[in-house]
Amino acid sequence: MKIALVSEHANPLPAHKGEPTDGESVHLSCLARQLARLGHRVTVYTRCNDPELAERARMGRGVTVEPLTAGPRRPLEESEYAEHTADFATALTGMLDADVPDVVHAFGWSSGLAAMVAARDSGHDIPITQSFHSLNVSEQRAGLPRRPDRVRLEAALAQNAGSVLVNSADQRFELARMGVPRGHVSVVPYGVDAEHFSVEGGAHGPWQNRRSASDQQLRIIAVTDLGVHGGADALIDTMARVPEGELVIVGGPDSDHLAIDPDARRLELRAKEVGVDGRVTLTGAVDRKELPRLLRSADVFVSAASYDPYGGAVLEAMACGLPVVARAVGSVTGAMLDGTTGVLLRSSRPDSLARALRQLAGDSTRRTACGIAAADRAASRFGWPRVASETVRAYTRLLPVEVDLPLAAGDDAH
Structure with missing residues (x-):
């Protein structure tokens, strides 16, 4: 099957060395590669947001990335999206006309609008699957x-x-409230690379070992945006109520720029105000190749984000065998099993977070059991091979019967 993935503002090929780090780009990159491994031919159409990535590129066997010129070659603010979507749709129309795919999968509202226009104007009857990473x-x-x-x-x-894919049951519920029939929407969750994020392997740098004795501090880790909606402020306030814990916050700019980052400076000041600056560490951004080792050095993962449409950081922590304490928002509610893989909370109030963390601090058996269950759930339910297979099933429901599809593992050819 020829699959066109359309993502106007996410790019699976970052401008700098390494892997993409934002949720949309990680999803796009991992899904494209896994679809190709299933035997499909994948082309990713994205807006050119960097002059160094202005030409067609291969992202591995079976995956091509086509940057389309539409507006300035730089990342756009959301307020600028609509201004350049028409140009993106025009460029996409020519591409779809020259190489007609079997299905188009659009990510986000602006990509969906461009895909609808391009499919219509190309003159071909191309089915469209729409994904919403966030509503x-x-x-x-x-x-x-x-x-x-944007709501309209x-x-x-x-x-x-033709069909809609969402990351969580919460998103399907929201679409139903907007008048979209439930049968039109399928929940296909965000995935995790369970080979890279796993319980196997060492820990990271200065944090070599997890808590092994009763007199050692509980090591708590969070991977989050440092802005006000990322929940880091609540986590720092929580530490005043968890005297037996230390907190490592991963996120924001790289470590060389933390000193001048306004969010990092705000959090450091807050830690001093509540008297926990000696037990709170801001690492800055961490390369995804190193992140599993850092996660494995901790005892508990915590998330206090007010909104998390992906749940990617929670899944990666679970895959590394960490019990999770998290606010029940967005895709986190589908990723976790409350009481089995950790603790889901209705709010991110410091007293609620602290109570859950203190309970885990005093019960190493429960931490171990939750960590084992978390790793098993992440690998079995949220691995990218399964996510890709479920995505393909959604595509096939839109295709005419004469389209030839690669056989999935275990299928018989008769």
Whole structure:
């Protein structure tokens, strides 16, 4: 099957060395590679946001990335998206006309709009699958900006696409409230690379071993944005109530730029105000190749984000065998099993977080059991091979019967 993945603002090929780090780009990169491993031919169409990535590139066997010129060759703010989506749709129309795919899969509202226009204008009857990594109605509930035009577009795109894929049952519920039939929407979760993020392997640098004696501090780790919606402020306040713990916060700019980052400076000041600056460490951004080792050095993973449409950091911690304490928001609610892989909380109030962390600090058997269950659930339910296979099943429901598909493992050819 020829698959066109359309993502106007996420790019699976980062401008710098390493792997993509934002949730959308990680999803795009991992899904494209796994679809190719299943035998499909994949082309990723993205807006050129860097002059160094202006030409077609291969991202591995079976995957091609086509950067399309539409507006300035730099990342855009969300307020700029609509200004350049028409140009992106025009460029995409020519590409789809020259190389007609069996299915188009659009990620996000602006990509969906461009894909709808391009499929229509190309003159070919190309089925479209629409994914929403995030819905504005969900963002509003978390205190993020209200964008009424985007809400209307997301509803219209969901109703007019051949099928809709969402990351969580929460998103399917939100779409149902917007008038999209439940049968039109499939939940295909965000995935995790369970070979890279695993319980096997060493720990990282100065944090070599997990807590092994009763007089050692519980090592708590969070991977989050340092902004006000990432939950780091609540985590620092929590540490005043967990005297037996130390907190490592991963995220933000690289370590060389932490000193001038306003969010990092705000958090460091907050830690001093509540008297926990000696037990809180900001690492800055960590290369994804090194992140599993850092995760394995901790005892517990914690998330206090007000909104998490991906749940990727939680899944990666689970895959590394960490019990998780997290606020029940977005995709986190589907990733975790409360009481089995960790603790789900209705809010990120410091007293609630502290209570859950103190209970885990005093019960090493429970921590171990939750960590084992978390690793098993992450690998068995959220591995990218399974996510890709479920995505392909959604595609096939839109295809005419004469389209030839690669056989999945275990299928018989008769």
